[in-house]
Amino acid sequence: MHPRPTLRGVHAPVLVTFVASLALVLAGCGGSAIDPKTAARANNLGLTSGNGQQVTSVNGPVSSNGPVVSDGATNGPSGSSTGGPGGPSGQGTSGPGAPAAPGGASCAGFKNSKGITNDTLRIGNSSDISGPVPGLFTAAQQATAAYVNYFNSTGGRICGRKLQLDLYDSHTDAGGDQIAYAKGCESDFAMVGSMSAFDSGGAKTAESCGIPDIRAISTTVERGTCKTCFSAQPAGPDAFQNAVPDFIKRRTGGKNAAMLYINVGASAANGKSQAQHMAKRGMHYVVNQGIDITDFNYSPYVQQMKEKNVQSVQFIASSAQFVRLAQAMVSLDFHPKVVMLDPSAYNSDFTGPGGSAVVGTYVFMNFVPFEEASRNPEITLYERYLQQVAPGAKPTFFGLFAWSSTRLFVQQAVKLGGKLNRASLIASMRGVDNWTSNGAHAPQHVGSKKIGDCWRFIQWNGKAWVPVEGRAYHCDGLTY
Known part of the structure; x- marks a missing residue:
């Protein structure tokens, strides 16, 4: 029997969608109102398994079952490819002759930093994979991996760098979230698409190390007030x-x-x-x-x-x-x-x-x-690439906002070009407003952290x- 996590700091009226359900799930050991098999079915065919905090690393096209879409696959809807094919962006840590990022700023002056090499830009995702309800937010990691697959396999680059995704398990626990973010601080340029019931644990860690944290959704007051943390769906004040x-x-x-x-x-x-x-x-x-x-x-x-x-x-x-x-x-x-x-x-x-x-x-x-996917190219794109990384998985609310947050990260990184670093990305995120991820969801006030x-x-x-x-x-x- 595990100690019951505290619900202190959970946003009250805003995030009913999942916080209230989690209150029931985690009310006590053996007292869950939700059968763990329910969450497992909802997040079937996860990307990874195993013990330990870091689950796996994803570099390039990813799948839990064999090869996936090759380079040259059809791009998504107009405006969806935020990176596009990019040439080599300098062989050193910077280079005035680096090409411009397609759709973004010039890559001149780009410098490698934490999580960035000449070839790759590493991002991390920390979500609840194990715990009282196994696979609780596997959908968030699946969707983040799906966007990474889409971006890399269609020639997307951030100043010549492919994305590499590190997956962490926050164990449905504030302590697990803190440990994951401590590792992400040391290994990754940014954390993207994360989703945890008790995300207060890593809030101070993220802010202290200065890592940009672009989450699917925030669940606690502590995460909402973290100065380096943002969400594709903000929680906002008591409203x-x-x-x-x-x-x-x-x-x-x-x-x-x-x-x-x-x-x-x-x-x-x-x-x-x-x-x-x-x-x-x-x-x-x-x-x-x-x-x-x-x-x-x-x-x-x-x-x-x-x-x-x-x-x-x-x-x-x-x-x-x-x-x-x-x-x-x-x-x-x-x-x-x-x-x-x-x-x-x-x-x-x-x-x-x-x-x-x-x-x-x-x-x-x-x-x-999701019944209206045929009317919305972005939803179609999410569903298509979700099947590449987790065949048979169903699209979910949590997954959609993880996909959205990954697209937002890429868009902002490409826009910054050669000026991209942790501090500039955080500053850029503060100006994001009415974000819809190409119409997949209602306008979200990401920078101000107010609910839509x-x-x-x-x-x-x-x-x-x-x-x-x-x-x-x-x-x-x-x-x-």
Whole structure:
């Protein structure tokens, strides 16, 4: 039995998607509300295995199963190839005659530094691979490796250097995160695409050594305030997007709302704070109720909502608990106008076991649903190269933002050209705003670290997730 990690410092209302679920996963040894096999299925066919902190190193085209796309493969959508083929960029540590980086600044004056040789530029990724839920954020490493594969195999170069990726396991533990970042500080130019439930551990280490840390998503206050750390999806201050309560109000007027949450750590904090924020936006909650993690009988909560004529239900929990509530609602013939869940319900572990009981559920999200990949070249590109590094793996929310953060790193590095070093990259990141990774997700305020206010909605019809109120994002501001 391992010591239970602390949830101190987890962003409260913003990152419901994963923090609340992690609160359930890590609530105690043997007390997880999520079967470890669930995460393993979601992140099937990981890149690596083995013990120790550093998992593996990826240089050039990568795969967990044989060769992959060769040089000369078709590039992605217009504007997606941020590096492009580049000639040799000087044989020394600098060179005034170095060629310009395609799409970027001149490489004149480029100097090798930590993690950079004449041929390669090393980046690291530290994500939760082992721990209470094996493979929790394997998707983040798969997606980072997928972008490295895409960049290298299509001739991409940063002033003549290919990317080399070092993979680290943060073990779903703050201490593991700190150890990984200590190694990354010594070996890599930057850390990219990382995702860890307890990422506070490496925050001080990253800032102290000055390594740029361009994460998929940050999960703790400590990481959010780290001066060298940024995220493709920032966490930001204590705020919540207005698009969600506005959507509900269009259907119920905001009357007789219910907020349920599993009464553990971040889940409880999220439930209370979200209800407070949305009440300021015009929602009227008649039920704001925590459910004990050991409670498997949801009928009393459903009966309470039925007696109070609840018109909309929100629930912060895991997929298994979403299903349990839905089934209890059906058994008690309770049918509110709106059941609204966060993006963690956007998976087959909710729709499969839920069956007819979950039909009609709404989900809010800030990225293009994977069902719409044919309409979005960037999503298609992510899915294509994901199969090159992890055949059979499914695209995920976490993976998409890891892909996005890797593209962002490359874009900024290429733009700096010969001026690229750790300090200049960090300074450049501070100016990034409205980042969408070629339209794969809603605009993100990376440099200012403020959460985005643009969200859209989908609904499960029993066979597929379908868009509601169109495919456009609703950018309705934030409530603090």
